[in-house]
Amino acid sequence: MNLFEQQANEFAGRHIGPNEKETANMLKTIGVGTLDELIDRTIPASIRSRKKLNISSAMSEHQYLSSLRQVAAQNKVFKSYIGQGYYDTIVPSVILRNVFENPGWYTQYTPYQAEISQGRLESLLNFQTMISDLTGLPLANASLLDEATAAAEAMTMFFNLKNKDHDHVTTPKFFVDSNVFAQTKDILLTRAQPIGIELVTGDFRKAALDASYFGAIVQYPDSNGAIHDYRQFIQQAHDAGAYVVMATDLLALTLLTPPGELGADVAVGSSQRLGVPMGFGGPHAAFFSAKDDFKRSIPGRIIGVSVDAQGNRALRMALQTREQHIKREKATSNICTAQALLANMSAMYAVYHGPEGLTNIAKRVSLLTRTLSGELEGLGFTNTNGSYFDTIRLSVKNAEALRQLAEARKMNFFYSGGSVSITLDETTSQEDVVNILSVFGQLAGTDLVSATFDMDDRLTNIPSSVTRTSEFLTHPVFNSHHSETKMMRYLRSLEVKDLSLNTSMISLGSCTMKLNAATELIPVSWPEFGGLHPFAPADQWKGYRQILTELEDWLSEITGFAATSLQPNSGANGEYAGLMTIRAYHAAHNGEHRDVMLIPISAHGTNPASAVMAGMKVVVVKSDDDGHIDIDDLKAKAVQHKDQLAGLMVTYPSTHGVFEESIKDICQTIHDNGGLVYMDGANMNAQVGLTSPGLIGADVCHLNLHKTFAIPHGGGGPGMGPICVNEKLKPYLPGHVHSADLEVRASSNGKAATGTQGHAVSAAPFGSASILLISYAYIKMLGAEGVTNATRYAILNANYMKARLEKRYKILYSGANGTCAHEFIVDLRPFKASAGIEAEDVAKRLMDYGFHAPTLSFPVPGTIMIEPTESEDKAELDRFCDAMLSVFEEIQAIEEGKADKNDNALKNAPHTQHVICADEWKHAYSRNQAAFPLPYVRDSKFWPSVARVNNTVGDRNLICTCEPVSSYAEEAVAN
């Protein structure tokens, strides 16, 4: 390779861990001659692709950033007054730098291992407290995907509670006020149809809800910006036996009576305007708060307060028994990845500004809106909103002329049905108001515009009946960190409690915690990408268009499919979107009745949960003793349900980490019986460039871009779950209510693009568009050869670790030639009988060695699943293997009676600094063995901040907001 080519290809060497020498050593340990030989042994020849991927060649990081500058310049960032759920905001620099752009926050995994996740758990608890306080409802979750899907989650939760038996639905109707955001209505429609909910849209003032209604939704302030007092409507709904969800706006709630005080059962919305860029649609954290009665059925993750083994306060995810990974087809929601990083940003925004700061921002926005309204009145334009917070609505005779004048001045308003609405936000200045007025002046034929800014902050535009009187954010955390110094230190104090990829490898099977390179991440903060409203006119996002089109093409190429939709916001959302395309296909081919989905027992819990949401019946397929799909059972069930078969959901390579030889046969069986094959692409990191879902015979798959394609996990989101489909399913990809621009785009490149046909699955046309840049950069900088090598090395790394560990541990399942795919399962079950040690003990003990546990008890209880990814080098893999082998010796010592069965380093793990440094040490093993079990640990010790967390105590006594200060005082007295 010449020096110039070398530069273009240098990113591969930065992304992939093992170098040439290490590779040779590792292959020797595995017992194969070459990497090609290992791959040939691992991936069945029948599904091997031999052709090079048709994607662009690699680019150096420097080259990429400069070329992206040119693409970015094609996006036009106008002042956005569009509103409709997306608002410009000022991201405090201290949060931008220390959270959004900090791998110590964005590379974390979902906080399942609570002892090494206390920092983000605390921040998410702050988020829940903020939501609970602002909405006036006691229970809040730790984020959902977007406002529209959060509304749909509320609808389905109500439906399930009122109609326990889905075969005998007694209350099928859900009332939707006409002035709910259009994208929310669209999602409600998508989600209602498959499960038999009847949507009734109308004016809430005229609605007559009866016993056939299970629920209703209203928007507060509504989509026009008007504020209504919904008390009477809510009472009527309750009298009829229906629940009410209010979609609402957190900034407005600093001034408005909260939904809980109006009587609402649930409040949903987006926390975007609290310090998260619009990003052309996302990512942002949606919120969901509810009355206490809903605690067992509320969707998503809830952070709760519990105690650790020492009796100290400790946080962890509460009530996990409600979640899809346990309840599977009985789950009320398929939510897995949510929007943790963005929830943390919004929570920190509230911590930084405090209640007074937030109120001042809200008042300023509202005062400017009132001034705008008044001055427009003077120009002859009447605001039709009698009361409002930040939005005015005008009916104008010549909306098109107004649009042209506004766009010439680089402003976007929202135009709908002959009227225009203008929404102000935190970034709006007095000068901006004058600029808006001058556009209207031009329309009215005068350039004599001026504005008198009224400083009287008694907001007469907000009716006294719904003016907020209750306090919020009174907890000290929201009243302490208002200087940048304090904020910076608070952020750091939380960050260091958490183990992230900047500490050590996180070998979570099925999660692909690979490198999230800085160059991939940097452009996400550029204003040309962050500053765009998702409903901005098409000619303002040409840069995005280029990126999205290329990315769609590459993902289609990589998956061997015909088209891609970038809309779904998570893997599970992708599952749902993909199943809805299958459903639509069957419906269009006289197959409305095809509603049986075969799902292997080893499938991820989101698979059955998504199938149920798509209106399907789940039939479980068994596994054989080798962990493979039981072909006889599959065939029998496919034939048995031949007439109703919708399809099969299959993960490949399997969740057992094996490339099943029979996969083509499996797909054929489904096709022969009238079904389609959905492939869960969570394990795509074992396929890229070597095989593909299309080649294997699937019809549709989702991709977890936050796994294979380098989007960081963010401590539990954001993620992206695009779906790729074959020709057959292309016409049924998700659409979007604001899709006129998408249609232009679809014809502009002659391909069916995202969003012209079916109903939407996300609030924004391209989901969390801004983070698509990360996957774009990943592919662009690695090129065809690099992405394929990433897969080859992921397989190498897994097989190397397997080879080292199998000398001591039993490895469950391997392929026909004894190799694993990109991950493998270590069986820890035998140690329960031999030493009283459970998988959880091993997971917690690994923390003392400075590691995050691999995936625990999925897909097989009592095991750990290790997925190293290609990004770790041999030294790190060895460190982890050494830790595992040392743990084995510790177990052996118990087995041999050299260590106590109950009082040992595994059972007591993890060991905190507090415990190690305490005056008293009562254990038979030494402090040194407890905290520094191998020499490398001394070099850089990661201390878990709490001891083992007690889940049961916390679930029995659910606390999911910051406890009142008095509880700390009581604790101090008790101590």
Ligand SMILES: Cc1ncc(COP(=O)(O)O)c(C=O)c1O
């Ligand atoms: C096999 C599999 N399928 C689906 C999912 C769900 O993806 P997401 O968390 O993005 O919703 C996961 C998540 O880890 C998974 O491992």
